[in-house]
Amino acid sequence: MIRKSNWPLALCAGLLGIGQNGLLVVLPQMVAMTGLSLSTWAGLLLFGSMLFLPASPWWGKVSEEKGCKWVVVTSLIGYLLSFCLMGLVVWLMAEKTIGLGLGLSGLVISRVIYGLTVSGMVPAAQTWAMQRAGTDQRMQALATISSGLSCGRLLGPPLAALTLSIHPTAPLWLMAIAPVVGLLLIYGQYNDPPLQAITHQSARMNRGLLPFLCLAALLAASISLMQIGLSPMLSGFISTPSAISHHVAWLLSLAAASTLLAQFLIVRPQRLSVKPLLLVAAILMSVGLSVMVTGQLLSLYVGIAVTSFGAAMATPAYQLLLNQKLSLGKGAGLIATSHTLGYGLSALLVPFITWLSGQHHLLAGACIASLIFLVITCGLGFTTHSQRAR
Template sequence: MNGSKRNASTLQHSILLMAVAATALGQTLVFTLLPSLGRATGMAEMEVGLIISCSSLIFALASPVWGTVSESLGRKSVLVIGLTGYSVGTLLFGLVFHAGLNGWITGAVLVAGLVLSRMLQAAIMAATPAAAAAYTADITTPEQRTQGMGRIGAANNLGTVIGPVSGGVLAAVSLVFPLYAVSVITGLMAITTAMFLPPSPQVRSQRTMNLRQTLKKGLGAYADPRLRDLLMTGVMLFMSFALIQQTLGFLFQDHFHMSPQDSARTLGLTMMAAAITSLSGQIIVVQWLRAPAVLLIAMAVPAIGAGAVLLWVVESQLLMSAAVLLVGLGLGFGMPAIMSLASLRVSHEEQGRVAGLASACPALGFILGPLVGTGLYTLDHRWPYLLVMALMLPLSLLAWRLVRRS
């Protein structure tokens, strides 16, 4: 009997982590390719940033709503919906870019098509991270919560490792081909989840809510005073990452005179190395050493700050890449800590809504990060990294308050 339970638990964790990894793979691949795809279709830097910012806004609004829906519809169903939406949305996004690369649509029509397709995708794929985090809360005890969320973070980083390198390889076929590959991968993952993932052990809410009530309850998580400091910390962590990630591809092209294809490959390898660093940190510090969540946040801030300082001052591609490794390490510490602390502050009945809120932190950071970063980049190539350095001041204060509170 114990063996059967252990096998069921292993299957749960494996499929859940594969779903998270597949989504992260697609996200990182898209972020890596966007600067090159944008340049290849004649888009300005801020237009590329607009795509990410608009879709991130929709994701941030949808994420806690999907978390709320998972409390009555079930985590598994919401996971399948999110993966299916990601697959179909990525296919649509790739088709619009394909039309732009062939000159069938250009200018404002192309930008509008890309923004709208990405926003539609974000509205549905926001279901996946929220349901995955809530499912993890359902199958872990409070004592296991940080390690459980750490596994979600590790799966996310695994996808982040595979995404850039696979994108760089597949881009050799064509710049848009990796998007089609992601559509197929997430589609297969949706089928796998529907067929083999056991239902979550959660006790589903029996209360039926209409759309207005669901939206009110889900979006109400943003006003919850118990989570305000965690939300602000998570948003600034991911905004810092967005400022760096969305400008580095342009910096490689302009500073080192790379072609769009070479830049995509170089940025992909750099982001892959950062993800490996983040994954290693999570395995050693979160899983093996079992560091408490507040310590992880306290370690995240100086790592990201040091990376920003390096990007501000260095001229070498190798040192720039080393700076991104530090940023990746900091993000790897911060992400599971935010998710764990948020989960532990609420009751079991609120896990879905709060998981959605915690999952929205990356999207909230990517609302302003790409747009502000690309705007600053047009003024001076190093100004985005100066802004990251400035963000470390309020982040340090928030981290200090979290440590005191705990």
């Protein structure tokens, strides 16, 4: 029997969220067990993520040629192998069986496997879901995959913290075992054929796509700056590190819950068409970050909820607009690449903003990025109306 549900695909995308946020929880333990510095581990994690830049567009092309099922299965196998290797290397380094040089080499290889394979997961899952949903239900399909990713990011930290009580490397083995569940679910899924290209849809990159890719990069940069800027902002009126960590955890949990709420209440039911959805999302992001910049505890909670709600609406909106101009697989790959570029831009902006005006202004940088996002969104609407007038 052919199964057409997109929730198995959402679960596979959620594994990526579990891995991303779960690693952050076990980072102090991995530093202690391996003897590698925190900056070295941060570089390893960033290295794996930056490999998404060349790999995501390529996987988007492969998903159109070989089918999305092949890409998702390959990504799950790569996910399994990378965390198995990481768990093994960390354990051997903790037992002093291998030295720093050999251990670091093994960790680099594990991140190469991760970056070059797992980078295909979300673009392929999104493309596959849209193929199943058909042209009229693409927004709902994207929301389903985004919901799975959000759930993974929400569940990753508590699952990692829970398994830490068993053994310091237990979270890594949990992340290695999780893809087996995904493989079992995907095995019975039908590999849907690609949808025929819609009107004006292209197979190649062109300058008309740049505004949508800029939106994706700006959203990722603003959200990343917002998250990094929470601790410095809280330190302005909260003295103890434990209390700051407590509030950061609650703020990030609220952000994840707000994201899910937007996906289930607005995006999945398709209550707004694409362009109004993008405009409302841009306004909410700008308003939310403007509220957060005021620096009060209540304003941080209100602002992060509003910002996350808007960001959850924005992502499917600009992806659907891009897919009107570019084939599904390549569009999903380019969006993933733009998100990675946005995170990289954020990493560059953090030291610059800190040097220029201090850590307390990181949220202001996020707010400026959201305002640029709003300007580009308004520009897209104006361009469309001008073209219609002609």
